[in-house]
Amino acid sequence: MYKILLVMAMLCPLFAFAQNNRNITGTVTDAATGETLIGVSVVQKGTTNGTMTDVDGKYSINVPENSTLVFTYLGFNTVEIKASSSTIDVKMQEQTRALDEVIVIGYGTQRKADITTAVASVSAEEWENRPIMSAQQALQGKASGVQVVQPSGKPGVGIQVRVRGATSLNAGNDPIYVVDGIITNDISNISPSDIENMQILKDASSAAIYGSRAANGVVLITTKRGAKGKAQVDISMYAGFSNITKNIKTLNTKEYYNLMEEIGLSVDRTNHNYTNWAKEMYGTGYQQNYQASVSGSTDKTSYYVSGNYQQEKGVISPAEYDRFSFRSNISSEVTSWLKINTNMSFARNTRMDATDNANSGRGGIIMSIINTPPSMPIWDVDNPGQYATNPYQSSWENPYAQANTYDKNREYRFMGNLELDFTILEGLHFKPRFSADFTSHTWDKFIDPIKTGYGRQANGRGEHADDDYLTWQSENILSYNKKFNESHNFGFVGGATFQRYRHNNAYMSVEDFVKGTTYETMTLNMANKINNATTSKDGNSLISYLARVQYDYESRYLFTANFRTDGSSKLYHKWAYFPSASAGWRFSSEKFFEPLTNVVDDAKLRIGWGRIGNQGGIGSYDSYDKYNISKQETSGEGPAVTPGKLGNRDLKWEKTTQYNAGFDFSFFNSRLIAEIDAYYKKTTDLLLETKLPSSTGISFPMRNDGEMVNKGFEFNLNGKILTGSFKWDANLNMSFNKNKLSKLGLTKRIYTANIESTNDDIIIVKEGLPLGSFYGYISEGVDPETGDIMYRDLDGNGQITPDDKTVIGDAQPDFTFGFTHNLSWKNFTLSAFFNGSYGNDIFNATRIDSEGMFDSKNQSTTVLNRWVRPGMITDVPRAGNLQNSWASTRFVEDGSFIRLKSLTLSYNFDPKICRLFAASKLNIYGTVNNLFTLTKYRGYDPELSWTSGNAAQLGIDMGTYPQARTFIFGFNLTF
Template sequence: MKKNRRSTFSGSRKFLFALFALFLSLSATAQMVTVKGQVADTAGEPIIGASIKENGTTNGTITNFDGNFELQVNEGALLTISYIGYTTIEVKATANMVVTLKEDTELLDEVVVIGYGSVKRKDVTTSISSVSTKDLDIRPIVSAGQAIQGKAAGVSVIQPNGSPGAELSIRVRGTTSFNGSNDPLYVVDGVPVDNIGFLSANDIESMQILKDASSAAIYGARAANGVIIITTKGGAKNEAKISFNAQLTLSRVSEKIKPLNAQQYKDLQDEIGMISLPENLKDQTDWFDEAYSTGVMQSYQASVSNGNDKTQYFLSGGYLDEKGVLNTAFYKRYNFRANIDSELRKWLRVNANVSYSDYVNNGVQTGLGANRGGVVLSVINTPSYAPIWDPNNEGQYYNQFYGINNITNPLENMERDKYRRNRENRLIASGSATITFMPELTFKSSFTLDRRNALSTTFLDPISTAWGRENYGTASDNRNQNTVITFDNVLNFNKNFNKHGLDVMLGTSWTDSDYRNSWINGSHFRDSIIQTLNAANKISWDGTGTSISQWGINSYMGRVSYNFASKYLVTANMRMDGSSKLHPDHRWGTFPSFSAAWRMSSEAFMSNLEWLDDLKIRGGWGQTGNQSGIGDYSYLLLYNISRQEWWKEGQQNALPNISQANLRTKDLTWETTTQTNFGIDFTAFNNRLTITADYYYKKTTDMLMYVSLPAGQGASSITRNEGEMVNKGFEFAVNSKNIQGVFNWSTDFNISFNRNKLTKLELQKIYTAAKTSDFTNENVVRNEPGRPLGGFYGYISDGVNPETGELIYRDINKDGKISASDRTYIGDPNPDFIYGLTNTFSWKNLNLTVFIQGSYGNDIFNASRIETEGMYDGKNQSTRVLNRWKIPGQITNVPKAGFDLKNSTYFIEDGSYLRVKDISLSYNLQLPFLKKAGISRLQPYFTATNLLTWTKYKGMDPEVNQWGNSGAVQGIDWGTYPHSKSFVFGVNVEF
């Protein structure tokens, strides 16, 4: 019997080998056929660039200018034919084919990512804006936040200065907090992060902005300023792809403020009468040419992706190197990303996302915190008769300005930043496991580590600069590490019962933060070449220290969504958050939200409107919280410790001095924003026209603020819930496909109106800020109830007195004299509206995009003019002072030299602007040898950025705020690093 079994097995094996050999033989001799055809739309117009792919292989091609294609495939193959905006189809290959693609009218079924889940766009009940990512790889985007500017209604994106790597100020529906953070919460692949400077725009797949409380409330404590959800790219099944993007950007300063030449400077100083200058002054140095040059940015990004039915992956890496228009300014970034998604079992899917970035800049200081206004102002303020180097002291910058001690030449100012380094590396690693108990019920558990290491160093040699010589060289080293751990667990149930749809989510979230900081300062370097604190001969005993702080949040959340036939939709959210930053008796906050929508277009009485695709009315209400922007132990009574020199003679028993730092806040609780939203979504003409309109009302209560205390309280300040603020507005967005066919033209337009008002302050009624000149010595910003945030405060100037040459200041209180009581509100930095307009044109393989962005109705306090037109000391001035008053009876708008200088409307300017932000031209090359080389995309492109700006503003650029991302201070220009006009040359390649 055993022998028979062996014989049977042996025969079976021979049969299988024979069958396998036959299969190989048949495969080897399988016939290939040549398929020719044309792809067109329903109007018969050829579609250029449509993708034709043989199923189950990487074999494919795209249509040419006439919509024609030719491809060799296996006999009987199935072809997948697709094009953006049209429905993908599968057809059997034949020798001669005519394929018609229909427009994709199912865009309403596009999936939109929301908090801890996703939903079809047609079933959205809240206010969500999607930002197009299709042109990100042809724009010179350094920070991913730039992709949002002008692209989403209700979202203001300002780059307060043009320095390399500068952070953005992003506001979703206005400023909601006074001292707290006004930044939106960023959620990248489900991970909450505080900024997105680490993220390469080329890695972004989609961006959704949750604007109203009913959409953002699911993030509760961190969503008061809106939520920006970013999903990065992943691999696709059976689509092996290698992508490469290279950019070269050349930048120049758009506007130049011209200073006085040597003789004009002497004439001015003779009038002021403060210094005596020789008669033979001659121009020696053009400080603008010495300080400014052509900025250059190089950017290289590469990625590979692939996948099968079980596992998909995406790997990317990039390098960005930006040299600014100021010669010492720079920014460099290295970034790496790995996204892996795998179905281990039918019931278990795991995901891992790892992102690492390393970026460094030198943080060129201008205006606030800079030496005498920084480089931008010193370019104008330094007299042109001065040389760069001191002829009597080798290696020293010239500073012998005829007895004037408040001028520092621009190159010495840049030397102060030359060896400044602000470096940070950031690792974000997250992993998740999703268990499918049944098709309707899933459980997802995710864990994230966000670790940031930052190092800031400075060095001044003991020779070049005056400050360096005074201290025999100085250096500093400041290090900090921040580790944030997040652990989320979410249960989702999604079930359709005939016409009923139910989506239920329950979850918990736990976040823990650990921050550590150390700093050291040293001076007295013997050798200027050695740039390390080890070479310092004097370490500052009172300028050295360490700190540590921790905070945590624990959260419980839930959501229920119900819809009937996608016609009547209701969603309710609830989240509870507990924060360690707040007092134990008040640290838990509950943040509910509700929203509903009615799809009128699904009603029977509208069924005969064939041109109407969708009409939906939305409404929602909700609350969100904020606890950012305050210290980790703000509710506690804290103390300051001052070291004592116990080692000195007679001080052997000295102990550290301990003093009270603040008052304890026993009722410190959440800052809460309550928002109501009403909206309409309208889509018609086969998705060729989409209109969205929203009205909102936001009220922030219990604002977290730092309040100054009267003398005698034992401390100078307290952190408390202090006031209330309101934002209300209207936003409108339109997308239209104007022309479709061989030539395509589409338009995206959005406009946003927001009105802000500080409505209540309890303990301290008035807050002032922003002293922009030592000469005027007054704050120019004043905040009090009843006014918009950030109002400018000063004197009203009614022009120049023809007889005296003085500015005429208005006597507000009619007491016959000009005094501090005559100050009033003189300007508002908040715009009436902001807008963006994008027109995209394509003809065959040629694509043109024109993006226009602007702001209207905002004022700017041009504090730079105090230093360049103030004529109050020995600094050089701009050529505008050539029109200054000189003789009685002269009619001019520039006062005399040495006029009575005050913060006034003289320095208030209209900051409205209309800017051609980007013009991008690209071409998709389609050549036979590219196909043979396996290159599916070769797209050279050219982009001009900030090409044209129409504005009445006299400064270098109207998109400005020297106070950066501040909520309380906006719209001040004080020697701010200017924006540039840039020209980008690049190429996209895909294999």
């Protein structure tokens, strides 16, 4: 008997469990369309007990009686239901109140509705079906106040990002990127498919928490995490091809001979060879991308693991780029008071370069295609295995020889961090974090000793460089958030950060190689002569203290204050202080606004002020004198040491102070959302290099010497124009920015951007002018009697001298814009993304060498209209006069454009079809990038920048590698 009682006693807890728990099943659908929703998270409130809906929208979960089920799905309002029956079907409403979104800010998160600063947000949904190669491309045209320019169409080229204009001449103008808490200047290692969202901190009051590195804005990148429920496998792939959209026609052999004789050069008319260099060199490029990820969450741990491979081959050989990347994001709740978060990524990038933005004599492959004589063959008929040389300029290689130069960059990069999250009290957290960013970069260049003329001169040339970069950072952050009396919300963040940077470089240049050496076999020890060999190292440190206080009353009155102080080893005056404050007023919550709430459901005023700093682009030791070390012939005395670059013992921070005012509106239950901002941004103590006479023999010292102003207006509109079975969403953003260099100290004028053919500096940097001001003569057309360009005599002395030069153009646009449409019907979606700029000028320096007619270069067919006889009316001057190609308004063109950047048609398969192969979602799409461009610009591409490293050298086209039209097909598959 006692055995029976014992068994019953053991079973009692099970009976009790069975009686208290209930298995709940049901189906989740879209309330608007009735379609089932796949992957909806169903969780018992207050626990980690959860599941997800299957391909039919069904779920099953075992929970205690009277518990609450929480249904969450991206883009839909959260639903909470009591578990009062065994079958619960749920209809979810599409989320329309976008202001309820929680976004990432510096060292924390905040509800978008409570933001008091200028913050733009870009979600992964906006590029999910738009193939992109880099994360910066995802920002293009998507956020007001953020100008993204692809300065060249070469694969793997760096993207230029400007947040509310350039603020510096020499200290750098790129924003900093914070990837899951890791601060970096380069995000080329990140697969866009790994990104969940990006927030851009545009004004000083939002970015001041990052202090010294925030003068040019901050881009916060959050990568993907595992969601609650079963494991999810995502696979995506796309592939496509590309070709150029425009070609510059050049003279054929007969037309070329006629021009050469006009110039006064002798030609061999018995040579009837004709090589169409554009046809020979421009080919078909291709892109391919493969991404696989596994994500999910257990009771205590969430995980996301992914691998990616991308490759892009350009329309001109040998330009090519590929990237392998791996990412692992893991979060674990060790105890109720400790969580551990880790993020690790590894990438290998390889890029084969093809020189552009240079004339044909400097290896510019685009200019070589235009300028190489058409009478030249590709190969030398008298010397097999050698590329033909230019009969007029033996040092100028033909395009095939230019492309034969081996120029390869390879980079291995690791980024990782470890964060501990200690819950000290409710709402009080201490988060120590350690991160490391290590890059190993190698560069190899080899010029063949046989095929190319330049290589034959030295029997082959080779260069090699190794660079190691290490940045580690330790952050210790204390945060506290508390709500009092259901009305008062208070938040505090405080902490200290420490950063250390190290760089090591080794470089060697050699020539005279072993016979038969090729780039596949080349090592530097195979050369007989060392031209140069150096090693170098540098490093710097940064220590910072930060604090932020946030308060709001009923989300109606909002206030935020930041303070940060930074100490940099780069500067003699190491410390600077960066405060900011911002406030918001949700006046739509006031009683006087009640009559308008049926139209305007949310309205908020924001104002802010802040000061942020910059010291990023200067050298680690610019405060100190530097010396040149050179080898001496006599040994035993050591090398010669001579003065090099002067230091500046008064060097201090470059500071930017910014004011911002904005309005946020939400109309018709968030069917239309508007964000409007106006700002004034002034940079003082500009860090720039002083110009000294070359006779001094000493390089320029760095000094604080100038002021710059950016002021502007921007707005962003998001609209759900149509809802229901046919949906139409649209976004329009526009940015108006005015830039002016308001003060220069010691050096009142700086000339830069030299054009080698005419030895003209075509950019002037001067007080009162914006960056990118073109400088030259005013052309008044071709004199019908002489055939020469008539330049305006500004000083009236009867002669054309350099004193007649003036400002002839401005590379700064009046405004930039992005415009997106998403049209959806049933399972089809058509997305069109336009971007462009208006009011900017381009200096088409390509035309100096393609329409100048002053030497043996081939020219464009435009010169067929050149002046040849007195009385002829034309806009193309006569041949043979270099003076006609002086920098002037003749070469300044309107750079305004509007481009259909991306057009995508996608199809989402019915879940029932996906179920046949055990998938939950399948999407296929086709995309055309750069389908068409509307512009008056005569060059290859109006979207350009001569050099991304110099803030003043804007809008110059000197043989820029053109962007291609790309056709891509791909799919996204989820299991």
